[in-house]
Amino acid sequence: MALRIHFTGEDLARTRIAPGCDAMWEVMLSLYRLRRRERTIVFSQWKKEALARVPAATRMLTTLAPARGYTVDFLTPRTEPGSMTAGTEALRRTTRERLHLDLTELSWRHPGRRLPGWVGHLAEGGSQTLGAVADAAEAYFEACLSPYWPRIRAQVGQERARRARVLFEGGWEAVFATLHPSARWSFPTLELAYPADHDIHLNGRGLVLQPSFFCRQTPITLRDPELPPVLVYPIEHDPTWAHGETPDRRPTLTSLLGPTRAQVLETIAHGDCTTGELARQLDIPGSTASRQATTLRQAGLVTSHRLGQAVIHTVTDLGTALLNNHHPGLIA
Numbered sequence: 001m002a003l004r005i006h007f008t009g010e011d012l013a014r015t016r017i018a019p020g021c022d023a024m025w026e027v028m029l030s031l032y033r034l035r036r037r038e039r040t041i042v043f044s045q046w047k048k049e050a051l052a053r054v055p056a057a058t059r060m061l062t063t064l065a066p067a068r069g070y071t072v073d074f075l076t077p078r079t080e081p082g083s084m085t086a087g088t089e090a091l092r093r094t095t096r097e098r099l100h101l102d103l104t105e106l107s108w109r110h111p112g113r114r115l116p117g118w119v120g121h122l123a124e125g126g127s128q129t130l131g132a133v134a135d136a137a138e139a140y141f142e143a144c145l146s147p148y149w150p151r152i153r154a155q156v157g158q159e160r161a162r163r164a165r166v167l168f169e170g171g172w173e174a175v176f177a178t179l180h181p182s183a184r185w186s187f188p189t190l191e192l193a194y195p196a197d198h199d200i201h202l203n204g205r206g207l208v209l210q211p212s213f214f215c216r217q218t219p220i221t222l223r224d225p226e227l228p229p230v231l232v233y234p235i236e237h238d239p240t241w242a243h244g245e246t247p248d249r250r251p252t253l254t255s256l257l258g259p260t261r262a263q264v265l266e267t268i269a270h271g272d273c274t275t276g277e278l279a280r281q282l283d284i285p286g287s288t289a290s291r292q293a294t295t296l297r298q299a300g301l302v303t304s305h306r307l308g309q310a311v312i313h314t315v316t317d318l319g320t321a322l323l324n325n326h327h328p329g330l331i332a
Contacts, residue, residue, distance in 0.1 A: 003194035003221065005231065006201045007187065012172055014206025017163050019273075020281035021156045022210055023145075024076045024087035025232055027137055028065050029214035030145060031058070035067040038216070045242035050144040057136035063116060064133070070109035072102035073222045075137075078208070078230060083283040084141050088134040096125030105223065151241050152213045153281065154266060159211040159235040161271025179209070179233055180219055193218050200225045211235045253322075257296075260284065264292040268302050269315040269323055276310065 007015075033043045034050060065071040077090035103123040107115060122129040145152070167175050176185035182193035200221065210232045219233040254262050260282070267273065267281055278289040293313050296302045301319035304311050315323075 001194055001197050003192045003219070004197075004199045005190045005192075005207065005229070006199065007190065007207075008202065008204055010204040011202040011206050014204070015172065016206065016208060017160055017167070017175075018082065018208050018210040019080075019277045020082055020160065021149075021153050021213065022076070022079075022082040022087070022232075023084040023141060024079075024082075024091070024137070025210060025212055026145060026152065026214050027061070027084075027087075027141055028071060028076055029212060029216075029220075029232075031061060031065050031140075032067065033214050033216070034144075035062070040216075041239050042237045043214075043242070046148060049242070053143040055136070055139040055143055057132070058140045060118075060133050060136040061140060063119065064106065066110060066113065070106060070223060072106055073224050073227060074098050074102050075133075076222070078228045081280040081283065083280070084138065085283065088138055091134045091137065092127075092131060094130060099123055099125055099130070101224075148242060150263065154270065155237060155241060156211050156213055156235060157267060157270035157281065163209070163211065164271055175209070179231075182218065198223075198225075200229055202229055205229055207231060209233065213237075260288065261292045261295060264289065265296055265301055265315070265319060266323065268293070268296075268313045269319060272312050272314045274310040274312055278313070 030050075034047055034054070061075070064075055074091065074094045077087060077094070079086035079090050100123050103119060106119075118126075118129050118132075122133070163175060166178060173185060176183055176190050180192055184191040195218070198221070205228065208228070208230045210230050212232045212234060215232050215234040217234065219231055221229070221231050256262075257265065263282055264278060267278055273281070275286060275290050275293060278284075278293065279286040282289065290311075293302060293304060293311075296319070297304050297313075300316060301322060302313050302315055304313050306312075
């Protein structure tokens with residue numbers, strides 16, 4: 001069984017790597033990790049800590065995202081920032097037609113599973129029920145992902161920077177060939193291992209490659225091929241990520257630069273980025289991203305240059321040295 005994504009020449013020109021984490025995908029995929037019995041040390045510490053914090057309302061999410069099999073597409077709406085705020089706002093705007101379509105599919109794909117009564121109200125477009133689902137997603141994120149979010153975002157940022165270098169050096173052929181061990185690229189088709197046979201014809205829409213922290217084993221996509229095409233794929237992990245940072249190091253950098261400025265420097269160090277990308281990845285206003293980058297530039301920690309309408313920021317040797325002094329091994 002395989003996932004086959006069919007490209008045209010226009011699709012290659014419109015394919016891109018997502019600017020950072022997508023919070024809604026991480027919410028959904030982390031719920032898989034919590035409920036599945038998997039022999040991996042990567043998530044074991046996080047799972048132990050998160051299970052003790054799971055809010056009761058998370059049951060609404062697990063109803064829509066069973067541990068295996070089909071999960072409703074509307075739970076992972078595509079937003080450019082990929083932030084939790086943008087994701088839940090998009091979730092609250094889900095149309096009645098999409099709710100009915102996905103929930104009908106959920107019932108059909110899980111015939112032996114009894115769904116609670118509120119699912120019927122949701123399928124009819126119940127805005128209060130949809131709001132409760134969005135509230136549940138926010139509560140789960142705050143309890144189980146928010147404490148780890150800077151580390152999750154940093155590792156996804158490292159993957160994005162690596163993928164961008166592969167694209168620069170070898171083009172899309174190299175990106176697709178190294179995306180996953182099962183990936184097979186022969187224009188016009190990208191083929192990957194998948195739990196079921198599934199075809200997506202891009203038809204000029206392009207493809208968003210979304211690196212994901214909690215995705216594991218095989219890439220994943222939306223069931224409805226008419227939705228904006230996205231391919232979510234697993235990244236490599238630092239197995240110690242959930243154990244926290246060395247207590248006598250992180251506060252030193254934060255107290256030196258301030259928490260937001262320290263995050264801006266780290267984000268730039270993981271890969272050259274524009275002011276807009278900084279704002280999206282850190283979920284801060286564009287004016288704040290610009291101001292913090294300017295301060296770092298004045299301190300000699302980053303350089304900036306204009307490319308068309310965008311300003312691209314790059315970490316300097318001094319900035320790299322400062323980060324490695326406070327986070328050994330952070331910058332390879």
